Amino acid sequence: MDAILALCAAIPSLLLLRLIGAAIYNIYFHPLSNYPGPKFAAASRIPTVWYMIQGKNVQWVVSLHKKYGDVVRTGPDELSYTNAQGWRDIYGHRVRGKASFLKNPTFFPKPPNGVDSLVASSDEAHARARRIFSHAFSDKALREQEPLFQKYVDLLLQKLTDAVQDPQQKCVVNMVNMYNFTTFDIMGDLTFGDSLQLLDHSDYSPWVATIFQNIKAVTMMRATSYFPAVENLLKLLIPKSLAEKRISHFKYSTDRVDKRLSANSEHQRPDIWGMILRQDEAKGLSLDEMHSNAAAFMIAGTETTATLLSGLTFLLLANPESLAKLVHEIRGAFLTNDDITIEHLMGLKYLNACLEEGLRMYPPVPIGTTRIVPPEGAAICGKYVPGGITVSVSHYSTYYSAENFALPNSFIPERWLGDPRFEADNKLAFQPFSYGPRNCLGKNMAYHEMRLILSKVLWNFDLSLTEESKNWSDQDVFTLWDKPPLMVKITPVSKV
Template structure:
């Protein structure tokens, strides 16, 4: 005991110097000149801990949006700046920006980088070249039958949930509110991306749950629920990631606390799910199956020449495909129906537009699945989707970019090298100067030339060379599903004042959205 005391004291002194004294010295030295910007919190210039505390509120982007109403630039960490002026989008994310993805992507990466978290521009270009052909619009149209198949399976379940139409002004009976739209759009998005990406039939829409197998490093498998594992991993990372270099250690140490430990176990289980899915698809590939999916594009180029990617890189790409390719689309699908139910005038307009587009369609599919080609150019339908994506972007958080070693100018202001600069999609989309009545759902703002002028400030899918490569898939799925369900059904929330609960992790996650559903009796009936 007495022997260890000096060592404990020395360790304590070292920790004090490292975590307190040194950051304070750096702050007052201010080599990067960041003290000229207002702090998010009095200690933000010294530590990332205040931002991590805000993250634990599960509403960090909403918090920043409030601060940015009075401050165009806010210091969120010792070397991090958040921007509230939409003109900064071009400087931070534009095609010619010298900024690269910041340390958050390195800290959160696994053993191999995937397309979303790779920082090196050369590696990113290599990866994007491999996948760009697979994500091309012409290929997506060829895969529409997979989206149609999943839509059909979802509609079959919806048919079984249908009740009598709701009388105007009435409140649904509790027993009639029998469909969790949030859960079933997530089953849809997972089934769809698995089929498109790896030709895997998960069957979530058929079985009505997300039970799946994962694979451990020793090759053994286990049963789990995909969404629980994915969202547990999503939330835990969002709480601790902003410590950058300390994240790997914090991530492990936090597991001793039950709250984090449970999410840590779910994260480990999640990691085994794409590993198992990739393993299954590899067996089919080795057996000689040439399937039209993303996996094939990972293994071979369009001429059949092998890409010779490491197995860890392939698994990483399957991981992000199953993650980003399902979560954001399901959130978006739920949000847009929720917004339409809360805004009956918009609902009536979009239903009338869909009905009119299909009025003379003698070959309308009795299954209820609407062809993408028939509705992809409907302006109000697209406006409803975009306005929902603006108001509640599925990934609202600041996507950090690091300034180059010799610095760069943002909004005409020189920012030295090694500074993380970012702009939250939520902050950009709630800018009153660009989006008047920014807190209101107004699809009309996206119509005509005025709508086109807003596109540079619409960053739901990020922007520039690092913009989301899967946006075309998401729009295809959202358009087909929304048109199909609005043509076939009427919906009502459980009560007029129902509010959809949101939890900000790495994405803006949603809780259940129970609805009453019924079959529309004719195209003259609205779903209001």
């Protein structure tokens, strides 16, 4: 008995010795020991997880790059890059005979049905699904959808007009909500042929309300996955309500897919599922794949677009000169609201420059999406990295690096219009929709939607920032920005 008690008493000491030994190895003998970074981060994953669950990971990584340079060791087996070459080496097309960098399974937790979406699937499954879905996101298909886009943007304008006439609102609206209502209504109709009616009710439906909590839940799940030995125990610390929200979001999505498939109305209107079902190849998509991808679309095609519009609106209102130039361009280009079309908006140079600068300063996905170096290792930015290492290019850190962009903390759309002050800017470092064969499938749709929504709002209304939103951009990040209300005073433009 005494021996058993002695052994039990020794276990904590043995575990402590093991942790100390692992930390010493990680700092001084690990294959990444010659990479710069804080010793505590090299020794343990605790700093990464701590900043992640606090919502401060983006700010932390920015500070590390400022101190240590364009490659930083952020964990025992993790590297973060801000060098433009990192996009090609990590995310780009692979040379024949070379293995690709794998999606990091801890970054993309499995959907509740256990089947990966397009976002996280294997290279083979991704290539097959992307061929099928790409038809629905082609420029031709999106032009067919213009009446749908116009319908909801004009409804947004009507809701803003109603707000002006409501004495209780005092011409002040939360533009984060208004942009979210619009993008979710568009995507709901575009994906399922059925509006979510958020603009009609001026409120979030139970489903959409769960989506924002689902994003935070995924971040918490990612944090627990850093400690596989006690992952199941740590998951108990995640509030039950967050886990339930994740399941609820998935069920809402699957129910919509099942309803859309049972309607079999692909010839009635060209929504995404109708376009997909026209293809013989789509018969190879399982129902589980349809469910997983629908859930992914309802985040990737909605919240991110509304986030950029919110961030760009704030940046414009905080920079009146840029706002005045953009308003002048938009109002000078169109005589009536109906003249504002997707095709004509593509030619507005200052509008496009503002979108690029907004994406640089407020990227909807500010963190780095991690990949795993293939087993045989690979060269990244001219230096060999062993297999199994987690690597990423951090959007926010990259776009705020003075090595890549002059005056990186300033909102200056002219940097995208040939201004000689920014001649040395490394535009290849700017990849807001990621890079390579797995870049964002909805990039064209996002640009069309952002141009149309922002232009119609600015053509019809003058906007100004309220005092309570002066520091709106001071935000935490849980994978995506945790946005507070953006309170804006709106004034209708006289059409005399």
